[in-house]
Structures are given as structure tokens and as C-alpha cells.
Amino acid sequence: MTDIASEVLIERLAAWGVDTVFGLPGDGINGIMEGLRRHTDRVRFVLVHHEEAAAFMATAHAKATGRIGVCLATSGPGGIHLLNGLYDAKLDHQPVLAITGMQETSVLGTGYQQEVHLDRLYADLAEYNLVVDNPAQLPGVVDLAIRTAYARRGVAHLCLPNDVQVAPADADPYQHVAPARPPATAPVYLPAPGMPRPEDLEAAARVLNAGERVAILAGAGALHAREEVLAVADVLGAPVIKTLPGKAVIPDDSPYAVGGIGLLGTRPGEDLVDDCDTLFMVGTNFPYTKHLPEPGKVRVVQIEADPTRAGVRMPTQVPMIGDAKEGLAALLPLLRRKNDRGHLEKYRRAMDRWRADMAALESPDRDPIAPQYLMGCVDRAAADDAILTCDSGTIATWAARHWTIRGDRRFYLSGNLATMAPGLPYAIAMQHAFPGRQVIAFVGDGGFAMLMAEFLTAAQHRLPIKVVINNNNALGQILWEQMVLGYPEHGVRFAEPASDFSAWARSCGAYGRKVKAPGDVEEAVRQALAHDGPALVDVDVNPNEPPMPGKVGHDQAIKFAEAFLRGQPHRAAIATTLFKDKISQLGR
Template identity: 70%
Template sequence: MTEIVGESVARRLVEWGVDTIFGLPGDGINGLMEGFRRHRARLRFVLVHHEEAAAFMATGYAKATGRLGVCAATSGPGAIHLMNGLYDAKLDHAPVLALTGMQETSVLGTYYQQEVHLDRLFQDLASYNLMVTNPQQVPGVVDLAVRDALSKRTVAHLSFPNDIQVAPVTEDPYRHVGPGAPSRSVPVYSRPPLPPAEEDLDRAADTLNAGRKVAVFAGAGARDARAEVLAVAERLASPIVKTLPGKPVVPDDHPMTTGVLGLLGTKPSEEIMRECDTLLMVGASFPYATFLPEPGAARVVQIDADPSLIGLRLPVEAPVAGDARLALERLLPRLKGGADPSFLRKYQRKAQAWRADMKALEDPSRHPIAPQYLMGCVDQAATGDAILTCDSGTIATWAARHWTIRGGRDFYLSGNLATMAPGLPYAIGMQHAFPGRQVIAFVGDGGFAMLMAEFLTAVRNQLPIKVVICNNNAYAQILWEQIVLGYPEYSVRHRQPEADFSAWARACGAYGAKVDSPHELPRAIRAALAHDGPALVDCDVNPNEPPMPGKVTYEQAKAFTEAFLRGQPHKREILVTVARDKINELRS
């Protein structure tokens, strides 16, 4: 059988170690699909219900494994649907390759049906971005796209016109000078850790050794450097503050950390940024500069594998370009450890009090169910190596504060894009990558409803993912953002009837439970996690539970009051909830 371009693409991806492609077929990629079919023994195609979900699955797969995630979509609208999930990959530095279709080359430019010039559409999105117009370009451009995505930790995109996909791979329609070598070369990608410069380490050590109140700020770039982060922090007597994507860097129950920084973070972490005189940033490109020290208030050392990110948020006195683990390992012997230990002890006490306050909010007696209690039940019942995926919104607050990183646990969400709906497809992609681990999607009713058909994808693929829906029948994050602006909420709560997503789970042939009583919740969560297949728990929670910041500012309190004075429609319920929260904190 003659090898067509679609088959050559599939074969080259297999040679690169790709074993899974997430996508949705269409007449714009029939040649690619035939290539995938011919290599189906080594290349699994996961059929989804929406292309956006395919991109999220590929992104989740890449985030969790560090390997290349691959998604495929047809021409025109199918490819357009990929873009939200692919931007998530780009902004969170996940290597993903998108394969899309295109109309036949003979009709391009004639306003043909679904003629969308995807190479132009993807221009801002993809680092390597090409429409293939000659069979002789394959597999050379596949190699280039894969290497670009892996080396830059970003998105690459290849678009194939229909006639190119089904053309014999040896077809030579033009006079040209072919690449030749890539088709014979072994597909190998090596990314050795970037070693830091010795003089940069010396300068960083001098800065840190001079500090008296030193803090460590660790982000997702330090995920593979847990031991080194802890060793440096202990030498410097430094509390460790984390970004939300960097939550797994250090266990949440470790005495050296005060938890996450930011709107979803902890009060002690925010206070550290106001008091420290020296800050060591490791693998953290934190966009919310208002939570960081005022420029000039603290001397800053920043370690990052991407030199372009150093100094992006704060003036940096000692920049170190290099791999986080390697840089910290080489920095440690240079550190003298002369910092004030009382600074660490002070914030260890504050962190302990904060954790007690958060635990008090997991109140099993409250009805409607407190979302903090829901997350607490999941946290208590999950395995020691569970992966939690999370949507954006108020649920990210509950996960940030009530999902405890310990042992081999992990945590993923859409960091910089902060898009809705990735939690479920992330879980599917990660369960494919780690079939032996417990994978839990903690999602809101709004995000789940967007891509809920993919739960059926999990059932059909026999993936034992667990989905926990924090159902407040509202777009709660937007609700509270409106109030913080000083305006009453508007058009953010759904009308009755409330959805029962457990019925959808059961209709798919999976385990489904609907819970509205706090007394039934622990049993339902345990039963779902123990189920040997896909399972879903739809839990009705208090829609008036505010995701309060770690430290309420005067401006936030003023805006909250103004919203109430202007006619906030649910002010009584909100005030009762806030009062109950404060009473529980005082009892802790």
C-alpha cells in the first residue's frame, strides 16, 4: 500500500514517542485520520465531543508528563475550537502540537466552504506555524514542529490541505531542493538542564547572605526541585511562599511553608511579602505584582530557566538564568545561613493559626453545604498520590486552601489564562498518562456544563476519573467580582430548576450521586473514589459563600459595603454566611 502523507505524519509522531492523539474527525482531516488508522496499533486516537476539550486534554497530558501533547481538528470551525485550550498551553508553557486540516490547494483563495487560513489565525498562538504545501516537506517539518514545541515549552501548529494529506509521500510536484536528511535522522530531543553561571551564583549568594528577613517564593518552574527548595529555605531560615501553579513544589503541611500568595492565597504569605528584606524567586513568573514587595523594598534574587522572565515583575539585583534544581543545588554551599530565625518562627505560628482557621470553615453542620467542607471531604478521602485538576473560579479558592499537597499528590489548573472548563478534560488527559493514579476533577457547575459531554468520553474509554461538582447554580467568581467593584450582582445566577449532573453520569453508565445534605457528603465522596470506574458527585453548596481574600483591604471592604447599599439582592444570605465563617474562625 502506498504511504500517504497522513501516514507519514503518524509514523513520524510514533517515532518521536507520541502514543496518544486527542481529537475530533472531519472531512478536513480524513487523510490524517487514515494515517492514524494505519498506525492504530501504536498510536491511540481519543475521540472527543468538542475540539476545545481535545486541546485541553493534550495540554493536561503535557503538563502532567512533560512530554508532547497532540491534538487534531478539522479545517475551519474545528480548528477554531482548539484555540482556547491551546492558549492555555502557551501561557502555562506546556508543549503541545496541533494538527489541523485545510481545503484542497486548488480552491484556496476562492471563498470555498470553511476556508479559514489557519496559519494566519494561529500566528499569535503557535511558535512554529506552517501550512504544508508539498509532500516533500514531511517528515522534516514534523521534526521541526516537535522540537520547537519541546524546546520552547509552547504550541506548534501544522495545517495540511486535503490533497496534500492523501498524496503519496514520495510525490514531487515541484522542482526543488529537498531537505533529505530529516527523513533519515533518528528523532531525538535532548534538553539538558541549563547550568547557571558561577558568577551569577556568587552574586546571588552575597545578596542572600546579607539578608536578615529572607523569603523564598517558589513557582511552577521549581516543581522538580522540592528537596533543593527546602534545603535552601532551611539554610536561610526562610518561610516558603508558593504560587498557585507552584502549590505542589512543597507539601502544604510542611512547617517551612505559609502557602499560596495572591487573591486565593493566605494571609501569612501576603504579610511576608510586606516584611521581608530579601526575596528569592525560583521558577515564579507571578503576574499579580500588587502582592509582591514594593519595588526597592526588598533585594531580589531570581532564578529562572527563561532569562526573558527575569526582572519582569520586580527589579532584580541578582539574576540567575538556569534550571531551578541545578541552580539551588549549586547555590546551597555558598549560603552561610545568617538570617534572623525569629522571622521564620513568627510566620510558622501565623501559618499554623491560618490552617486552623481554614479547618474551622470545613464545618459539617452548615446547611447549605459549605464549599470548604466539600473540598475538605475530598482532601481527606483522596489517596496520597492523587492528582487534582481544577477549573477557574471560586472553586480554585477552595482547592488552593483546602486541598493539601502531601506525599506524591499533585495539582493542576489553568494558570495564566485562567479559562473555564479545563478541569474535566485535564483529568481525562492525565488519566491516560497515569492509568494507575487516582485523578479527581474538582469543577464548578458552570465549567462542567460547558464540556460535560466529555464525561461520556471518559466512560467510553473506561477511564476511572472522579468528578466532584461544586454546584452553586451560579457563576460565583463573577458574582463576587461585581460586588468588589461596588455594584450589586447582575445576571450571574441561573434560574430554577437547578441542574442534577448526577443524572447525566448515570445516563452515561457511570456512578452518579446527588448530595445536598452535609451528613451524606463524606459517604458519597468515599463511595465515588472507591468506585472502580468513572464516578461523579454533584454537590449543592452555599451560593452565598464569599471567596474572601487572605487579607481584606479597606478598598475591598468599602466596595462590598457600597454594593449592599446599592441594592445587593442576596445581602441577608451573604451576611449570615460571612458571620458564620467568622464565628467558626474565632472558635478554632
């Protein structure tokens, strides 16, 4: 059997350690599918039901493993469908390779069926972006694409026309001045940015040692540096704020943890931002600047892997370039221990009060079911090394505040893109990557409905993922955003009755249960987690439960009131829920 060019592509992927490709076939990639078929012993193909999900899965694979994620789609509409998931990778700085097809080179430019020049479409998206015109370009351009994705922490794109895919692997139809075939170089896994410069470490130590009220803001770039973050926090007596993508940097019950900032943050976290005199940003480029200290009021030290992102959000006295783990380890000997722990103790007490307030909202006695209670049941029942994936929306608020990082738990969601629908495909990819771990997708009804066909993917691949649907029969986050802007809600609630997604789960041959009564929630969650296979619990929760910010600003309160006065159609139910929330907290 004659080797074809697509086999060279697959062989180079395998040489780089790629063992899984997520995708959906089409006539624009039949040659690549044949290459995969000939190498099933080296690279597994995971068939999905929508290309967007394939891109989310590739992104999730990269987030969870640190290794490049790969997705595959056909020409035209298939490649277009990848875009949302690939932008998730781009904005969260994850190495992903997208492989797409294209019409035969002889018909390009003629308006042929499904002729979409995906390289042009991907121009804003991809760090490496190439249409392969000649089999002789392989395997060298595969190496370049993967190396670029790793080095620039982003998306690479290779587009192979149909005739190139099936051409003989050694074909070279053109005359060349340069050598015809770029050599295949041994895969080189580029190291982390490494150690900051000694002079930057010394400058950082001077600023941090001089601070009296130091705060640490840790992000996803510090997920691998838990021990170092805790050690620095201890020496500096510094409370640690965590961004949402960095939620698993340190345990939530740590005496240094004060939760997050922003709309999904905690009151102690927000207070600390206004109270600190020195901010140490570790592995984060937190974009919501209105939740950061006022420029000029604090001194800032930052350790950042990418030089282009250092000092972007705030005036920064010491922008260090390097890896969080290595940088913190080198910084520690230069720091002086702060014996006055008053600053730290103040926020420990504040977090004790906050945790008690959050626990009070997890009441099983509230009807309709409180989403905080649902998340609390998942939190208590899940394993200490469970992986939770989450969609964007109000569910991210409940997960941020009621999913407790302890042991080796992990937490993943779409960070900077904040798109709907990745929770389910993320869970599928992570269950593939970690078959022995408990993987739970905590999703809303709106996000689940977008890519619900992927639950069938999980069932067909016999993946024991668990899906918990926070079903408020609405686009809950948009509802509350409209109110904060002073607008009565419009177009954000689905028609009654609420969907029953458990029926879909059962039709897929999986465990499915619908829950409407508070007394059934805990049992249903535990049964789903114990089920030997994919399971889904669809829980009807209170649609009028507000995802209140940790600290409500004056302008937000005014806008909220204006929405009520201007005819908020559900103001009575919302007011009742707010009253019950406050009673729960006062009655603890």
C-alpha cells in the same frame, strides 16, 4: 498498499515518543485519520466530543508528563475550536503540537466551504506555524515543529491540506534547487536550561546571605525541585510562598510553607511579602505585581528558565538563567546557614493559626453545605498520590486552601489563562497518562456544563476519573468580583432549580449521586472514590459563601460595603454566611 503522506506524519510522531493524539475527526482530516488507522499499534487516537477539550487534554498531558501533547482537528470550525485550549498551553508554557486540516490546495482562495486560513488565525498563538504544501516537506517539518515546541515551551501548528494528506508518501511534484526532502533527524529531547553561570550563582549567594528576612516564592518551574527548595529554605531560614500552579512544589504541612499570595492566597503569605527584605523567586514569573513587594523595598534574586522572563516583574539584582533544580543544587554550598530562626518561627505560628481558621470553616454542621467542607471531605478521602484538577472560579479558592499537598499529590489548573472548563478534560488526559493513579476533577457547575459531554468520553473509554461538582448554581467568582468593584450582582446566577448533573452521569453508565444535605457529603465522596469506574458527585453548596482574600484591603472592604448599600439582592444571606464563618473560626 501505497504509503500516504499522513503515514509519514504519524511515524514521525511515534519516533518522538508520542503515543496519544486527542481529537475529533472531520472531512478536513480524513487522510490523517487513515494514517492513524494504519498505525494504531504505535499511536492511540482518543476521540473526544469537542475540539476545545482535545486541546485541553493535550495541554494537560504536557503539564503532567513533561512530554509534548498532541491534538487534532478538522479544517475551519474544528481548528477554531482548538484555540482556547491551545492558549492555555501558550500562557502556561507547555509544549503542544496542534495538527489541523485544510481544503485541497486547488480550491484555496476561492471562498470554498469552511475555508479558514488557520495559519493566519494561529499567528499570535504558535511558535511554529506552517501549512504543508508538499509531501516532500515531511518528515523534516514535523521534527522542526516538535523541537520548537520543546525549545520555546509553547504551541506548534502543522496544517495539512486534504490533497497533501493522501498524496503518495514519496511524492514531490515540484522542481527544487535544494534537496527535496528535509532529512528526518534522530529525535533530540532538548535538556532543561541547565546550570546558571558561576558568577551569577556567586552574586545570588551574596544577596541571599546578606538578607535578614528572606522569603522564597516558588512556582511551577520548581515542581521538580522539591528537595532543593526545602534545603535552601532550611539554610536561609526562609518561609516559602507557593504560586497556585506551583502548589505541589513543597508539602502544605511543611514548616516552611506559608501558602500563596494574591486573591487565593493566605494571610501569612500576604504578610510575608510586606515583611521580607529579600525575595528569592524560583521557577516563577508571577504576573500579579500588586501582590509582590513594592519595587525598591526588597532585594530580589530570580532563577528563571527563559531569559526573556527574568526580571520582568520586579527590579532584580541577580536574574539567573537556568533550571531550578540544578541551580539550587549549585547554589546551596555557597549559602551560609542563618542561625537566627525568629523570622521563620514567626510565620510558622502564623500558619498554625491560618490552618486552624481554615479547618474551622470545614464544619459539617453548616447548612447550606459549605464548599470548604466539600473540599475538606475530598482532601481527607483522597489517596496520598492523587492528582487533583481544577477549574477557574471560586472552586480554585477552595482547592488552593483545602486541598493539602502531601506525599506525591499533584495539582493542576489553567494558570495564566485562567479559563473555565479545563478541569474535566485535564482529568481525562491525566488518567490516560497515569492509569494507576486516582484522578479527581474538582469543578464548578458553570465550568462543567461547558464541556460536560466529555464525561461521556471518560465513560466510553472506561476511565475511572472522579468528578466532584461544587454546585452553587451561579458564576460565583464573577458574582464576588462585581461586589468588590462596588456593583450589585447582575447576570451571574442561573435560574432555579439547580441542575442535577448526577442524572447525566448515570445516563452515561457511570456512578452519579446528587447531594443536598451536609450529612451525606462525606459518604458520597468516599463511595465515588471507591467506585471501580467513572463517578460523579454533584453537591449543592452555599451560593453565598464568599471566597475572601487572605488579607482584605481597605479599598476592597469599602467597595464590598458599597455593593450592599446599593441594593445587593442577596445581602441578607451573604451577611448571614459571613457571620457563620466568623463564628466557626472563633468557636474552634
